[in-house]
Amino acid sequence: MYLYPEFNIAFTVKKLVSPLILLLFLAGCQKDTPAPEFEALIIDEVSDRDCDPDEENCAYISLNIPWVAGTGARNKSINRNIEQHVINILDYQEENNFSSLESLSQTFIDNYETSAMEFPEYNIPWEASVEGRVLTNTPEIISLEFNLAIFTGGAHGFSSRSYINLNPQTGEILKNEDLFTADFKEYAEGVFRVKKEIPEGESINSTGYFFENDSFYLPQNIGFLKNKIILRYNAYEVASYSEGGIQIEIPREEATDFFKFL
Structure with missing residues (x-):
């Protein structure tokens, strides 16, 4: 049976330095950069329209994804890339102009309720979920996995598994090249x-x-x-x-x- 918790977010003297010394200093700083500490960001939204939890027929969206605690440019970059990735895989209408996961989640519910009012004879609850996890968190690479399941009517739903790899020093996306x-x-x-x-x-x-x-x-x-x-x-x-x-x-x-x- 699906559980539908209330909307919740867990975030829970000048002198010249030789190029060689500077490079060694920078390399040492990068090597000593602490690994990011991940926690769970949880967002759950459920439609009130025609919702009967006992019948498991409520439209809902549920996100449970890795999120970095703390501030700093690196951590903000990691979270920004995670957020954009989840928006991209969940943007079922390819609008791709959401400013946050919260706005995407609310829009998903709003679109369902609009569809349910306009076409009550085809009122089938929508469902969307993203479950993320940290695969690797080392000084060399951060690798994250996301499992998507979504249904917005039609013959069948859609599921996918995706990955993003991040530079542990900058938080930026690492491409295949x-x-x-x-x-x-x-x-x-x-x-x-x-x-x-x-x-x-x-x-x-x-x-x-x-x-x-x-x-x-x-x-x-x-x-x-x-x-x-x-x-x-x-x-x-x-x-x-x-x-x-x-x-x-x-x-x-x-x-x-x-x-x-x-």
Whole structure:
């Protein structure tokens, strides 16, 4: 049975310095930068319209995501990137102009109630949830995972799993080109072909995948755990909806030589 808690946010003498000395000083400062301390940011909104919790038919949106405690430019950058990521994956109408997670959540409920009033004969409760967790929090990289489930009517809902990787010193997003050398793509394609049993010498799409231009590419979503790397293609990205998400796991020690952030 779904629980519908009340709206809640848990946030719970001048002299010249040689370039070499300056670089060593900066490197030491970065090395000593404490890791961010994550807590949970929880936002729950439930519609009052036609809501019967006992029947589990209430429209709701529920967010439970990592959030950094404390102030400072680095921490603010991390939280800003987390917030924007969640907005992007939840922006089901592609409006993408929300100023905060709170405004997005309230808009989701407002849109449901408007739809329920205009089309009462099709009144099916909407549901949306995002569950996030910290996979890695080290001086080299911060890796976060987000699981989305959303239903706003239609034949079926939509779910996805996404990742963001952050620079622990600045809080800024690390893109694939920041994470890996150019050779990693070829290595990952070899792993993909073996795990998905694509015959040697055949095109990447020969068994039913639909990589654009019949050419392998890394997914947008790559997560880092202590002992493995996750390459995640969500539904519709390289295969049909019926295939669901395509996930490849690579032992971390096998790919270390391709890392650029170490």
